[in-house]
Amino acid sequence: MSALWYATRATGEVALLFLTIVLALGVTSAIRVGGRRVPRFVIAGLHRNLTLAGLGFLAVHIVTTLADSYAPVGVVDAVVPFGSAYRPIWLGLGALAFDLLVVLTVTSLFRTRIGFRWWKALHWAAYACWVIALVHALGTGSDIRTSAFLFFAGICCALVLAAVGWRLAEGGQDNQAFRLGAGLTALIVVIGIGVWTVRGPLEPGWAKRSGTPASLLPKPVAVTSPATGAPAEGDGG
Numbered sequence: 001m002s003a004l005w006y007a008t009r010a011t012g013e014v015a016l017l018f019l020t021i022v023l024a025l026g027v028t029s030a031i032r033v034g035g036r037r038v039p040r041f042v043i044a045g046l047h048r049n050l051t052l053a054g055l056g057f058l059a060v061h062i063v064t065t066l067a068d069s070y071a072p073v074g075v076v077d078a079v080v081p082f083g084s085a086y087r088p089i090w091l092g093l094g095a096l097a098f099d100l101l102v103v104l105t106v107t108s109l110f111r112t113r114i115g116f117r118w119w120k121a122l123h124w125a126a127y128a129c130w131v132i133a134l135v136h137a138l139g140t141g142s143d144i145r146t147s148a149f150l151f152f153a154g155i156c157c158a159l160v161l162a163a164v165g166w167r168l169a170e171g172g173q174d175n176q177a178f179r180l181g182a183g184l185t186a187l188i189v190v191i192g193i194g195v196w197t198v199r200g201p202l203e204p205g206w207a208k209r210s211g212t213p214a215s216l217l218p219k220p221v222a223v224t225s226p227a228t229g230a231p232a233e234g235d236g237g
């Protein structure tokens with residue numbers, strides 16, 4: 001097992017954790033939390049700096065993937081989704097989440113230039129970016145079968161649901177129907193990801209179904225009869 005592979009997995013998980021915290025901080029700064037105890041500029045500063053730190057981990061995640069000769073992933077696959085030879089859909093979602101994160105970061109750095117209205121409209125994509133990154137991790141990652149990773153992913157989902165719920169609850173009397181719809185959508189998306197994870201990545205045979213090249217799939221073990229040493233009955237014996 002190459003050190004690069006461990007680095008890809010570890011930095012991917014840290015990047016997802018940062019993305020989760022950044023989303024929760026973004027939501028709390030949008031509902032004007034912060035005052036005497038935690039000044040709002042501190043929350044805004046954390047929101048921005050953790051994004052940049054998360055991008056740093058993501059850069060290592062991508063570079064170690066490209067440097068690791070195990071999975072046939074090219075430089076283009078890191079930014080152009082759904083074209084790679086390795087798990088095209090699920091790896092492609094990683095590229096899409098990365099592209100979205102770059103757009104979100106650059107438009108925030110140039111917010112005064114592009115204007116608050118455009119920035120705000122684009123920044124809604126942050127919710128989609130997080131969902132896409134999570135599904136990428138579940139569909140591509142090797143750690144998915146470990147309870148530690150499933151617990152981690154569960155905590156990330158709970159944190160985002162709590163932040164979204166808080167934001168929707170803080171909306172006062174305005175747009176009640178919209179907020180109810182948004183809350184239900186968030187819940188359905190998370191439950192949907194949970195059901196898909198159990199029926200998809202956690203089911204045997206996912207490596208093949210998810211588009212892992214045949215050369216990388218585990219070779220079927222030839223079963224021989226202990227008595228004769230010939231291939232066991234039923235497999236061409």
Ligand code: HEM
Nearest residue numbers: 009012013016078094095097098133137140141142143144
């Ligand atoms: C916002 C963007 C992204 C985030 C948050 C992210 C996060 C993650 C996480 C958490 C995993 C699961 C680790 C594991 O279970 O082992 C993962 C797996 C993976 N990611 Fe990403 N990723 C992103 C973008 C990308 C991009 C653009 C690439 C393409 C170069 C990529 C390549 C991979 C690969 C190859 C794996 C499988 C590693 C393994 O075998 O376990 N990711 N990613």
